[in-house]
Amino acid sequence: MIRAVLFIVWWIYAGGTWAAEIIVHPGVKVKTLTVNETRSLFGMRQLTWPGDVPVRVFVLPEQHALHAVFCREILNIYPYQLRIFWNRLVYSGTGQAPTEVATEQEMLARVASTPGAIGYVNKVNSNDPVNTISVH
């Protein structure tokens, strides 16, 4: 009950403000992804785009509000699950971690300048030098 009230307060306060949009380097021509494909990319399992271009994944810190929104709304998982998954790869030698950036501005700049890059921001402006991907 308390949780529901808190959620409504949060929703009224933040409603419409926190949404996440997936952005990619302008060279990435993919327009849509499924939830599973997006999980594979951010889970560091899918390492190439069609045409064998290497994927470069950028994420915000786990404490960043947008990261939590991205995990819940886009990936439909909890942030702690993603962290556990990356830790398992990194400390067993079976994979690598995504690159962490501090702010949305840095995210936008790094994705725009890194071939094969994928990341997310709150809202993309029409003049931002990145492509967007819709997840269904």
Added chain:
Amino acid sequence: MIQLIRFLFINIALIITSGAGARDLQDGVQLHGFASQGVASSSQNQFNGSMPGSAGVDMRELGLNLSWQAAPDWLVSGQLVSRWAGATDNGTVRVDYAFVDHSLTDNGQRHLGMQLGKVKNSYGFFNMTRDVAHTRAGIMLPQSIYQDQIRDFFLAAPGISLHGSEERGDSLLSWQVSMLHPQVNSQNLTAYIVDRQLGHFNARTSMLAQTLWEQDGGKWRVGLSLGQFDIHFQPAPSDFFGAGSFTGAGNVTLNTGVLSVEHNREDWSYTAEYASTRQLRRGFNVPFAPILDKDTTIEAYYLQTLWRFAPRWQALARYDAIYLDKQDRNGMTFAAVTTLPASQRYARDWTMGLRYEPSSIWSLFAEIHHVNGGAWLSKLDNPPAGLKSNWDMLLLQAAWHF
């Protein structure tokens, strides 16, 4: 070599001084590491340097790994680990893993790859990263299944491994099959299987397989691990009170399986694992210790709940049990035959713990254990004759990683 050490040293110093997280050294190359220090205080028995009335600080883990994604289908990675844990580990730097991973096919939904080198053993949910404090739910992994005494079996081993995964709808099925040569020349393992002797075990080629099914991004996870390990005991002449010189060398085959189940919700995670290990012993032929040639089935399981009750905070509750002989759970038959304490044949451990993460790279842990039995205590720290059956323990730990 000196240049590499200098390069690593400078990068680690930069990470520490900047408080940064994971480090991309250059395109495709990553450096990660971890460090932890713990304190143990036990009411009875010894654990990681603790003694009744004095705390122990022989609880330390240091690790550093490098990985190089040379191409999307080629990954080279290696990790060095140094660990202190009472008499069972003295800080010797060891290669934790070092292998090449090549992806054979990958079409998005289906993946097939192979690994060659010293590979981490996929056994249960947590074996692959068992020495990395921040990947564990608490300070200790449930010792019933992740026993430190026989860790040498399970840690990692030189070999070859095939792995694959397949996505269907909301399900992800992954699997791994390894042919390996376990590294078993360890005093801990010898003490565990034949008590404290000077001889040592040699391994034969062994098999390990795991399959893992995940539903809806990991909300449900179910795993099955199966292994067959063959080892051979080479006694020293003085072993078994001099009988070692005329007895045959023993063979032990361990057929082991773990069933793992986990359910993850926003604030709660529930984990349960059940392991059954059949020990087949042949050829020891020690006249006064026929028990060395007795086949037994080890049964182990735990139930664990994690509660993320506030941001950065997590509480742990766990019940963990092991019986070294399923047919003799209270150890009475063993005690009658050997005159050793029955309590070395079982352990039931109630654990309550807290975790606080002041930042993304630090974790602080505290946990209390109420234990009945000593089956998973190191015999190097605790000679069986002096084992106390009821004991409590307080553990504290700080862990850092990048």
